[in-house]
Amino acid sequence: xxxxxxxxxxxxxxxxxxxxxxxxxxxxxxxxxxxxxxxxxxxxxxxxxxxxxxxxxxxxxxxxxxxxxxxxxxxxxxxxxxxxxxxxxxxxxxxxxxxxxxxxxxxxxxxxx
Amino acid sequence: xxxxxxxxxxxxxxxxxxxxxxxxxxxxxxxxxxxxxxxxxxxxxxxxxxxxxxxxxxxxxxxxxxxxxxxxxxxxxxxxxxxxxxxxxxxxxxxxxxxxxxxxxxxxxxx
Numbered sequence: 635x636x637x638x639x640x641x642x643x644x645x646x647x648x649x650x651x652x653x654x655x656x657x658x659x660x661x662x663x664x665x666x667x668x669x670x671x672x673x674x675x676x677x678x679x680x681x682x683x684x685x686x687x688x689x690x691x692x693x694x695x696x697x698x699x700x701x702x703x704x705x706x707x708x709x710x711x712x713x714x715x716x717x718x719x720x721x722x723x724x725x726x727x728x729x730x731x732x733x734x735x736x737x738x739x740x741x742x743x744x745x746x747x
Numbered sequence: 748x749x750x751x752x753x754x755x756x757x758x759x760x761x762x763x764x765x766x767x768x769x770x771x772x773x774x775x776x777x778x779x780x781x782x783x784x785x786x787x788x789x790x791x792x793x794x795x796x797x798x799x800x801x802x803x804x805x806x807x808x809x810x811x812x813x814x815x816x817x818x819x820x821x822x823x824x825x826x827x828x829x830x831x832x833x834x835x836x837x838x839x840x841x842x843x844x845x846x847x848x849x850x851x852x853x854x855x856x857x858x
Binding site for chain 2: 638667669675676677678679682690692722724726735736737738739740741743
């Protein structure tokens with residue numbers, strides 16, 4: 635079975651632009667979470683979706699938004715990009731909502747110039 | 748969520764056993780302890796999870812004392828490919844999928 639897939643793998647944007655990152659969970663997984671990992675730090679929780687509903691939100695500004703589709707795939711949108719948004723964006727999926735071990739994709743490396 | 752404290756880095760040699768201790772003094776009754784491994788430019792990978800005493804799987808063992816205020820991840824006979832960052836997380840399994848990562852422990856395995 636395919637693991638969690640994320641696209642694109644790398645992306646370069648300039649300040650003020652917006653970006654959409656995509657995630658396909660493992661087949662049968664209904665929960666998707668998004669994390670931001672700045673170089674040298676651990677991942678920080680951004681959003682959690684389950685059955686197309688937002689179930690958790692981390693301490694990120696309103697420029698960050700997300701959604702989950704009927705096929706359980708998900709998009710993370712970031713508006714008005716800042717230099718500080720440069721990071722590895724990770725998507726994780728799990729079968730249920732509970733805090734079972736999550737399966738991570740290899741992320742999208744976003745660079746802001 | 749209980750805060751965790753783990754060493755910033757550790758060095759080891761091929762074939763040795765590596766033990767990483769994580770402190771979680773404020774762990775709650777419903778909290779589980781989970782360890783993830785992360786290689787550069789990859790997402791974290793689940794290693795092991797436990798609640799008390801000892802848990803062992805094909806890649807690691809997790810030792811949890813009776814007071815559960817700390818835990819130790821043991822990697823037997825490490826190889827160069829075990830060089831990675833290891834994260835200790837503590838949380839309620841029923842509280843949703845929000846994972847709180849600390850800074851992790853950078854393990855360097857030398858030849």
